[in-house]
Amino acid sequence: MSKTLIRGAKVLGGEPQDVLIDGGVVEAVGRDLSAEGAEVVEAGGKVLLPGLVDLHTHLREPGREDSETVLTGTRAAASGGYTNVFAMANTFPVADTAGVVEQVWRLGQESGYCDVQPIGAVTVGLEGAKLAELGAMHESAAGVTVFSDDGKCVHDAVIMRRALEYVKAFGGVVAQHAQEPRLTEGAQMNEGVVSAELGLGGWPAVAEESIIARDVLLAEHVGSRVHICHLSTAGSVEIVRWAKSRGIDVTAEVTPHHLLLTHELVRSYNPVYKVNPPLRTERDVMALREALADGTIDIVATDHAPHPHEDKDCEWAAAAMGMVGLETALSVVQATMVDTGLLDWAGVADRMSSKPAKIGQATGHGRPVSAGEPANLTLVDTEYRGPVDPAGFASRSRNTPYEGRELPGRVTHTWLRGKATLVDGKLT
Amino acid sequence: MQRHLISAADLTRDDAVLILDTAEEMARVADRPIKKLPTLRGRTVVNLFFEDSTRTRISFEAAEKRLSADVINFTAKGSSVSKGESLKDTAQTLEAMGVDAVVIRHSASGAPYRLATSGWIDAAVVNAGDGTHQHPTQALLDAFTMRRRLVGRDAGLGKDLDGRRITLVGDILHSRVARSNVDLLHTLGAQVTLVAPPTLLPVGVETWPCEVSYDLDSTLTKSDAVMLLRVQRERMNAAFFPTEREYSRRYGLDGDRMAKMPDHAIVMHPGPMVRGMEITAEVADSDRCTVVEQVTNGVSIRMAVLYLLLGGNEPAVSHARPTEEK
Numbered sequence: 231m232s233k234t235l236i237r238g239a240k241v242l243g244g245e246p247q248d249v250l251i252d253g254g255v256v257e258a259v260g261r262d263l264s265a266e267g268a269e270v271v272e273a274g275g276k277v278l279l280p281g282l283v284d285l286h287t288h289l290r291e292p293g294r295e296d297s298e299t300v301l302t303g304t305r306a307a308a309s310g311g312y313t314n315v316f317a318m319a320n321t322f323p324v325a326d327t328a329g330v331v332e333q334v335w336r337l338g339q340e341s342g343y344c345d346v347q348p349i350g351a352v353t354v355g356l357e358g359a360k361l362a363e364l365g366a367m368h369e370s371a372a373g374v375t376v377f378s379d380d381g382k383c384v385h386d387a388v389i390m391r392r393a394l395e396y397v398k399a400f401g402g403v404v405a406q407h408a409q410e411p412r413l414t415e416g417a418q419m420n421e422g423v424v425s426a427e428l429g430l431g432g433w434p435a436v437a438e439e440s441i442i443a444r445d446v447l448l449a450e451h452v453g454s455r456v457h458i459c460h461l462s463t464a465g466s467v468e469i470v471r472w473a474k475s476r477g478i479d480v481t482a483e484v485t486p487h488h489l490l491l492t493h494e495l496v497r498s499y500n501p502v503y504k505v506n507p508p509l510r511t512e513r514d515v516m517a518l519r520e521a522l523a524d525g526t527i528d529i530v531a532t533d534h535a536p537h538p539h540e541d542k543d544c545e546w547a548a549a550a551m552g553m554v555g556l557e558t559a560l561s562v563v564q565a566t567m568v569d570t571g572l573l574d575w576a577g578v579a580d581r582m583s584s585k586p587a588k589i590g591q592a593t594g595h596g597r598p599v600s601a602g603e604p605a606n607l608t609l610v611d612t613e614y615r616g617p618v619d620p621a622g623f624a625s626r627s628r629n630t631p632y633e634g635r636e637l638p639g640r641v642t643h644t645w646l647r648g649k650a651t652l653v654d655g656k657l658t
Numbered sequence: 659m660q661r662h663l664i665s666a667a668d669l670t671r672d673d674a675v676l677i678l679d680t681a682e683e684m685a686r687v688a689d690r691p692i693k694k695l696p697t698l699r700g701r702t703v704v705n706l707f708f709e710d711s712t713r714t715r716i717s718f719e720a721a722e723k724r725l726s727a728d729v730i731n732f733t734a735k736g737s738s739v740s741k742g743e744s745l746k747d748t749a750q751t752l753e754a755m756g757v758d759a760v761v762i763r764h765s766a767s768g769a770p771y772r773l774a775t776s777g778w779i780d781a782a783v784v785n786a787g788d789g790t791h792q793h794p795t796q797a798l799l800d801a802f803t804m805r806r807r808l809v810g811r812d813a814g815l816g817k818d819l820d821g822r823r824i825t826l827v828g829d830i831l832h833s834r835v836a837r838s839n840v841d842l843l844h845t846l847g848a849q850v851t852l853v854a855p856p857t858l859l860p861v862g863v864e865t866w867p868c869e870v871s872y873d874l875d876s877t878l879t880k881s882d883a884v885m886l887l888r889v890q891r892e893r894m895n896a897a898f899f900p901t902e903r904e905y906s907r908r909y910g911l912d913g914d915r916m917a918k919m920p921d922h923a924i925v926m927h928p929g930p931m932v933r934g935m936e937i938t939a940e941v942a943d944s945d946r947c948t949v950v951e952q953v954t955n956g957v958s959i960r961m962a963v964l965y966l967l968l969g970g971n972e973p974a975v976s977h978a979r980p981t982e983e984k
Contacts (some may be wrong), residue, residue: 418767426862429767429791429834434861498775499768543776545745547766547789 233257234648235265239273239609241591241599243541243575244510246275251605254647258601271643273609281606281644282587283595284556285376285483286459287532289315289346291337292330293322298536299627300337303556304344306534306625308651309607310556311641312454314587314595315499315534319351322380324350326362328370328566335372343651347592350374352404356382361393364387368400375591378405378458381506383441385411390445394454396635403481403589405457406445408466409507413437418547420493420508428496430546433508435463442466446473446480455479457589460533462488462507464517471526481589483531484518486562488553491515501542501549502631505535523572529586532559536627554625558618560610568612569638575612594647609643616640624657662783663772663824663963665841671818674845678802679815680962681955688958689725697965698727701758705747707786708734710765714786714796715928717953718761721960730757745769745777760784761969767791767834782967790832796928797838801846802954802983804883805887807924820847827909828887828936829898831860834883835928836887840868851877855909857898858889874909878918885926886911886936902935902965912938916946924948 234251241247241259248263249256249541256593268517282363284307290298300317307315317334319325325334331348338346353362353581356379384390384406384618393404414437419425421432442458446469449456454497459472461482473480487505492512495503503509521527533551542549563582573581597603620628644652651658660668669677687693701720703722707715715731732752750758761769761781767789774783787793805814808822824843830836830852843850850868863870869878878884880893889905899905916925925937925947933939942946 419863423865426860426866427837429789429837433860479957499771542745543744543746545764545766547768577872581687655732 233268234271234645234650235263235268236271236278236609237265239276239278240575241278242501242579243277243302248271249599250608251645251648254605254649256599256601256603256605259599267623271609276601276642277575277610279575279610280583280596280599281608281646282311282317282560282582282626283530283585283590283592284312284534284559285529285590287315287317287534287556288320289317289334290321290536291331297538298335300346301341302624302626303534304338304341304538305657306554306556307344308644308646308657309558309624311643311644313554313608313644313646314345314347314592315556316349316590317374318380319349320356324351324355325349326354326356328363328372328618329364331367331372331374332370340412343657344646345592347590348372348374349376349380349405351378352377352384355387358382358384358386358389358395361389361396364393364397364402365400366609367511368402368530375402376405376457376574377402378407378459380405380407381504383407383409383411385441386449386603387444391448391452394456395452398454399451401591403455403457405459405592406441408438408441408445410437410441411571417508419496419504420510422493422497422511424493428499430515435465435510438463438507439465442469442501446478449480450476450478455463455481458482460485460488460507460531461512461518462514464514466518467521467526471521474526477634481528483529484522484527485533486559487528487553487631488518488637488657489515489522489566490562493595495631497577499546501544501546502569502629504546504549504551505553506551516656519570521570522567523577528581529589530559531586532556532583536625537629538627542629543576552629554627554630555625555626557623557631558632559636560641561639562632563605564612564639566614603649606646611640611642612638614638614640615630660789663794663967663968664771664774664783664785665792666797666838666947667841669794669845671845671847674798674801674842675816675818677959677962677966678805679736680966681798681802681958682811682815684957684961684965687953690818692864694724694726696726696969698722698725700728701968702728702730702868703761703964704730704732704752705786706732706752706760706762708762708769709787711763711787711846713953714763716958717785717956720957724957724963725964727976729965735944745773745778749779749850751771753781756846757781759964761826763787765789784963784967787834789834791834791837793834793838794842795960796835797842797958798803798958798963799874800839800885800928801842801918801928802959803926803948804924808882811824812845818846819843822848822882823851823880825851825853825881826887827874827884827911829858829893830863830887831858831888831890836849839885841865851881853877853909855899858893859984869932875918877916879920881919883924883926885909885928887928888930888932889936891932891935906935910936911919911941915939916941916944926952
């Protein structure tokens with residue numbers, strides 16, 4: 231494999247430096263590196279980050295290839311600066327056996343755009359009743375370490391306890407979709423002033439917070455670690471903060487959309503804003519940003535959830551929940567965290583690459599940008615400003631809440647183990 | 659007036675008074691031997707009902723026919739909708755047949771708003787009740803009934819409901835009638851009080867432009883109108899209240915409670931009534947109960963709304979009278 235010299239890149243937002251890639255590895259980082267024999271990429275002051283890692287992606291394959299495939303999803307990931315995504319288990323069939331996770335893993339290998347690490351279901355068919363063969367999924371070629379019934383909550387306290395205990399045998403982690411099912415029957419949006427007015431079924435904050443409270447206590451009791459998916463309320467932040475202060479081994483993620491959008495948008499009844507957990511209040515948004523900045527929330531995860539057009543071009547109650555996010559995540563984080571002064575680029579690298587890789591035990595990802603490390607890198611034009619145009623998405627789906635919204639930042643290059651997957655904003 | 663009628667909250671005071679005044683003119687038509695105006699001759703209105711509601715559909719149909727519109731009734735049951743056709747395709751199919759207005763009833767909150775704002779169709783959209791969101795023509799006919807009874811049929815023309823005390827009792831949480839009435843009555847200057855067990859009030863109700871009480875008896879003496887909302891028996895199974903009997907004892911209107919109301923005060927109900935639950939037969943059949951008048955007034959209000967939305971720039975009856983006198 232040939233050499234590449236990235237010239238004048240602000241590594242993690244620092245002073246401009248040159249980064250030399252040789253084969254799949256970063257050969258050197260420094261000033262005035264020799265370009266001999268290397269293809270030169272003029273970074274011109276763009277910011278260089280380790281390749282992003284998404285702990286929460288829905289790739290939809292197998293089963294819903296009309297909305298996304300592993301190939302289109304990994305192309306979207308590369309466009310957004312990602313080099314590793316964790317594929318959620320709620321496919322058809324559900325990724326609850328070694329066979330299905332190996333299939334997803336192999337499709338990821340074949341795609342060549344981004345590493346795909348399958349997440350295994352906690353329970354058979356995501357039904358919350360019977361543990362799936364977690365050990366078999368771990369021992370498969372896919373080497374599953376993260377387990378989640380995402381889309382559904384592991385609501386039975388005994389099943390959750392057993393899962394937390396069981397995965398300790400091989401260092402796994404359960405990622406909980408915190409949603410008390412009885413409190414959210416018929417739920418359509420955040421329960422509050424707006425839902426009362428719009429006449430849409432409420433999804434109360436307490437339905438999330440009560441499960442998180444229970445699960446951090448369970449994790450403490452059995453000495454396991456637990457990861458909380460897409461935390462969305464100020465109250466959840468308080469519980470996780472308290473749990474961490476007690477030494478409980480809990481990690482938490484927030485989505486880009488929960489850092490930016492509020493339930494006021496639902497007044498349009500446009501299902502592009504329909505998502506689970508729902509968009510919350512301005513107060514929640516501010517609490518989530520603060521928690522991501524101070525480390526209470528460990529990572530940003532996209533919850534990239536592609537849906538075909540017809541599943542959103544309808545009345546609110548009939549629409550599917552979810553938004554695509556891989557191709558806009560970094561821009562939203564720049565808008566909400568960097569441009570607001572809450573986080574610097576080193577902080578972004580930590581929340582969007584190093585920590586998610588650590589939680590998911592992704593080898594070779596989320597590493598420092600330094601000599602000898604795998605060349606998983608992403609180059610960001612942070613000065614760019616422009617409206618989001620879904621027509622340009624690599625994802626098969628277009629259900630973005632940001633259409634036409636002006637967002638900062640644009641990923642121009644992505645390298646997966648030294649191989650460029652994105653060059654000047656175009657997929658290779 | 660706007661092009662669509664989606665929510666009572668979209669109406670200004672002047673819009674609302676114009677509709678009420680126009681409805682009074684429409685009501686006079688009903689007193690004539692030939693109860694018909696040529697106003698919407700050659701215009702087509704479709705009643706697009708995705709949710710069963712014989713009363714509301716018949717009321718709209720009567721209004722449309724009295725205005726000489728061509729009427730198409732579409733009910734979801736047995737149609738292509740039950741075979742999986744989307745709201746968008748159904749609406750576009752109907753519009754392709756040349757429809758000027760769509761009267762829509764849908765179980766999904768916001769469906770009429772989507773229909774009016776998504777660029778799917780060009781026709782005027784009238785919300786005939788959507789989920790637990792809005793039912794603006796019901797609120798208008800209720801306000802019309804109140805104005806007639808509390809202000810006067812002729813004395814009320816051009817007037818609103820300034821200072822009138824209106825109490826709504828029952829399942830506020832699931833009621834589009836309550837939401838529409840709170841919005842419209844507030845716009846018309848009335849003081850609204852909602853009475854319900856706390857389980858049947860939405861989280862966030864404290865921001866609505868009204869008072870909230872859990873105690874019916876204390877509000878009755880201070881009410882010019884008491885509107886009872888239907889309480890579905892199924893709610894009992896979802897633990898909104900313990901038993902029907904307990905609900906009736908605490909929130910039902912019987913003769914004794916009605917006697918506490920001021921002499922001029924009226925009892926209203928949007929129907930269908932559950933006798934013995936929120937209202938006793940004695941109250942339902944009394945002179946103070948306006949249930950049947952509300953039905954009559956519903957036709958006048960819907961005539962006024964359709965007339966004004968479909969381009970009635972001139973006063974309805976001066977436009978209509980010469981034609982009719984020919």
